Amino acid sequence: MSNPHDPALLARAATLVDALPYMQRYAGRTFVVKYGGHAMGDPELANDFAEDVVLLKAVGINPVVVHGGGPQIGAMLKTMGVESRFVDGLRVTDAQTAQVAEMVLSGAINKEIVGWIARAGGKAMGLSGKDGGLVTARKVTRASKDPDSNIEKVVDLGFVGEPDRIDTSVIETISAAGMIPVIAPIAPGEDGQTYNINADTMAGAIAAALNAARLFLLTDVSGVLDKQGELLTDLRPSDISRLQQDGTISGGMIPKLETCVHAVEAGCEAAVVLDGRVSHAMLLEIFTQEGAGTLIRAD
């Protein structure tokens, strides 16, 4: 029999007791987790991620997973000899690309994540914005300035969408039945076409519609970094516009933080940019005082 005074055992008990106030605070609340293409590559990390989600469900939190798969869509298109073009981080999507995006996201990746969660002892239900009338998309357009004439012109991105209407009842039904919804960022438009939605945008809109306690965006950096590479632990929307103006944030981090700002201003309590390369990053963020990553709250 093990020694009940063994310091290692006592430390384990202390870890659980430290987590108790957080479990009590968040029981019954919804956490939306965006799991990205870059954070998805390593099977061990995928397993840790699935364990975290199943643990959240087991302590009475309602996790909702929204996943990406940009690199995987790119790889599939490459085998077909199709090169992608991106405008402001969005993949220009013709009818063939929309079909491939749906096949990769709703088919392969969605079912892979459902499988990981099942292996970690949970029950997941895979769906896209099409199922149960969850999301109706509207077409996204972008404007760009011609550098010579300075005239602004509209850039057609094809079948790129953003959530227009969200009916959360299908998510609530799945969660209430003890299952974890796993959502692919694909949705129909009013025109009946299939739209490809950036996964961060999809997750942010769903977090706002559900009035989620947290939106977690798992990515491949430790959080938002300042110009010296130091982690910025707490940000408000006003800080984010300053960081954008002074060039501290760039590339994929710009739409990511815009999503966070929109989510916290539209009903989600707080958003966290978190390192998906760290084992159990979500548990550390939720159940310890130190936290991890960058927390974004409304001004």
Ligand SMILES: Nc1ncnc2c1ncn2[C@@H]1O[C@H](COP(=O)(O)OP(=O)(O)O)[C@@H](O)[C@H]1O
């Ligand atoms: N200030 C910053 N702090 C952290 N990452 C930044 C910053 N500015 C730009 N980035 C870039 O943003 C990237 C994350 O965005 P993205 O590649 O779109 O992530 P994902 O594919 O996980 O959705 C980082 O890998 C980093 O290169």
Ligand SMILES: CC(=O)N[C@@H](CCC(=O)OP(=O)(O)O)C(=O)O
């Ligand atoms: C319109 C648009 O760009 N859609 C994305 C959807 C997947 C995604 O966002 O995946 P990550 O989170 O892994 O980047 C795409 O086609 O790549």
